[in-house]
Amino acid sequence: MGKPSKNGALSHGAKEKILAHIKNSDLRVDEALPTEATLMKMLEVSRHTVREALALLEQERIVYRVQGKGTFLKRRPLQIEQGLEKLESITDIIKSCGFIPSTRWVGIEVKFPTTKVVEQLGIDPKERVITFKRLRLASGNLASYCVDTMAAGFFDSIPQEIEDESVFRYLQREKNIYIQTAVSYVIPTAPTREMVEDLGVEEDQLFILLEQLHYDNEGRPIIYSLDYFQPDVIRFKINRTR
Amino acid sequence: MGKPSKNGALSHGAKEKILAHIKNSDLRVDEALPTEATLMKMLEVSRHTVREALALLEQERIVYRVQGKGTFLKRRPLQIEQGLEKLESITDIIKSCGFIPSTRWVGIEVKFPTTKVVEQLGIDPKERVITFKRLRLASGNLASYCVDTMAAGFFDSIPQEIEDESVFRYLQREKNIYIQTAVSYVIPTAPTREMVEDLGVEEDQLFILLEQLHYDNEGRPIIYSLDYFQPDVIRFKINRTR
DNA sequence: AAGTGGTCTAGACCACCAC
């Protein structure tokens, strides 16, 4: 019981048990959780493990802790919706909005990179890049137009495989590259000529352009993307913290 | 030396020493830091403290860790600019963009709340709210138009005091309320009629509207605000993480 | 097999809060 078993299993399990306790005991907002000493006995783990579990709950904004007083249930618990600060594939964003994601391919191009792409991805100008242009649909409605560019070397062949799958998942599965962070610029914009002419978008429809550079867990730039979102369909939320 | 002294001093100090070591030893990107065992000896602290320090450096995206291999210097270290996911007062945002912040007051109103405000702030419809309307300037240029609404009870008198000071700092100093988080919606928008007529804004200028609800550290909603930003002046960046 | 980071235990003292 007290032995360390799998990686992280104990503190994660402790967190879940504390969550269950919160629900079972019908704890209200701003009421105190059991003390750390109590939780040690309840869960039969060390104080360190209890504190790890509480740290997880604090990170998820479910509780707050006050030195000398105790640990308390935070307001609006379990309503923590993901915001833009959380990096998700667009596939997942659409899913979590309650829609069914689908993709309409506009085109795949393999060519030499523009200077902008060379600068952003830090690759050799003589190395080819691959560009995906896709429309992302949420339950059939246009949600966004996405242009993703990365080194062509990531794809051994023209990928029939990605069909409707997230590029994130493809890179992790096939290339063991984990996209961890992105730096995004938010730009309000009117649709490009290409979008009006080829995609039949209204000219006076406002879009949000996310210009993004995606990095893996070691900090290497991997994907440069331009995503034009229709704010009527996808509502942009950001959880900001000091 | 080995005694716990002030709160967090040791692990924080250890972090700073590791940072200094990174600079002194001219460590390059993707090169390994000293192992945890080595750092224990170097810094004369326990492994737990070393790991706390490394966890801080990892959170700040300065290093990454790989089980079984080591801890490595991340790419683009120390280039971590703040993005929108970091909640700052607009005063501070403008400062950190390298501009000199100033404020032009448009008006202060004390009145009964609209239903939207009642719902958002969760206050009594019979309780008065105070609304600040301000233009925020960055080195003289219009950066944003801000409409902030909160319970009038936070202000004992009509505040001459806030003059050019951030509302955040006022609330902390006078009311011991620490604004910790905000939930923001990003909406691309054309200027309102009020902005065109009263403030002389161009009609075809696109704005980003941030509709925000600010919470204190215990999760209580405190400020409801509408901020219209001119994206030409303030560039919106978000650091996204999985 | 050796070395590295990941997790867990047991025990200690400190800083802050309420009584």
Add this chain to the structure above:
DNA sequence: TGGTGGTCTAGACCACTTT
């Protein structure tokens, strides 16, 4: 003064990577 969370030490075993 006693209780609470915050930090630190010492020691152990586990999981993953490299030799």
